């Protein structure tokens with residue numbers, strides 16, 4: 295297999311219509327989907343994507359005329375995906391909605407920004423006039439009374455949030471040390487972004503909706519997806535790298551009032567995510583002996599020996615390092631969660647189908663955790679056959695010079711499972 299080293303990153307997506315409607319750096323390249331599908335002897339009937347993210351797999355499948363089903367546990371991301379999949383946007387209705395939005399903003403132009411009850415996080419990211427425009431556009435969209443167009447314009451305002459901010463809102467966090475040159479002017483930006491989105495829809499090969507996304511947790515059985523209903527899986531789970539997806543999207547979730555504070559992010563977002571960050575659990579709730587009696591541990595007894603060794607090594611190193619984060623507990627939760635994701639994947643996939651997962655290895659407190667191989671082994675405890683691993687690239691190099699950074703070589707890989 296010849297693999298482009300950028301296949302695991304979202305770089306290509308920034309130059310492809312519709313894929314570039316939302317800036318989500320945790321995504322992979324749409325070319326990954328094209329590459330797998332084009333390489334198959336028969337076109338798949340339906341692709342399963344348990345971590346739909348910003349919808350790369352679903353959009354790429356729809357562009358190819360293939361059905362797909364995804365789960366995504368963040369409501370915000372589901373809205374993004376749905377907007378990217380609705381291609382039957384009518385020009386007249388678009389114009390009517392845009393007219394309504396502009397009229398609303400104009401009518402409320404004299405309102406004091408204080409009366410809009412803007413979130414304090416956003417107050418630090420935009421000048422007053424921009425903030426006012428953003429909130430007025432948001433409120434105007436809420437009054438459209440047409441779900442499909444609300445999703446479309448909400449996605450346009452989401453892009454505007456990125457483009458008009460004083461500091462870049464990037465994954466993982468807001469980069470306050472940098473300033474965006476062309477910030478502000480939300481209303482103008484919103485109009486030109488929406489216009490470009492409408493323009494992009496002229497290039498789509500059809501306007502049928504071929505993908506379904508559920509706001510669901512992939513660790514659990516999704517009763518809307520039948521057994522053996524998909525014949526290919528293409529996905530990239532969260533990595534074991536302490537990236538908190540709840541935290542990453544908070545500017546947007548606070549803006550849309552899906553969340554308002556840390557507690558909301560924990561209860562409404564983090565609880566539904568694969569445990570990928572130390573903010574996702576309480577250390578005191580974890581007991582290694584109890585963990586060893588879990589379904590996951592019982593089904594993976596050999597592997598548990600290795601995991602326990604890693605657990606104690608990470609714990610030992612954590613005592614000698616700064617930070618004192620409980621990466622040893624995080625690792626256990628992560629693999630247990632991935633066990634349940636793979637269990638559901640096994641149910642959804644037809645026999646003889648393949649699953650392609652992009653994964654990164656990790657080194658919490660300098661202890662090498664061969665994440666890709668471990669997930670391959672866990673899949674076998676659930677009935678998957680032999681697995682293959684292809685290295686895409688070395689990763690973590692950009693942090694190499696950081697003080698306290700480990701020197702373990704890490705890689706990003708494709709794990710191929712056989713159902």
Ligand SMILES: C[S@@+](CC[C@H](N)C(=O)[O-])C[C@H]1O[C@@H](n2cnc3c(N)ncnc32)[C@H](O)[C@@H]1O
Nearest residue numbers: 321322345347348349350366367511512567568
């Ligand atoms: C690495 S990103 C996937 C990116 C995706 N392949 C793309 O290109 O857009 C992981 C995604 O999984 C979602 N996620 C995490 N845990 C989940 C779970 N238990 N069920 C469903 N989605 C989950 C996160 O919200 C995040 O959007």
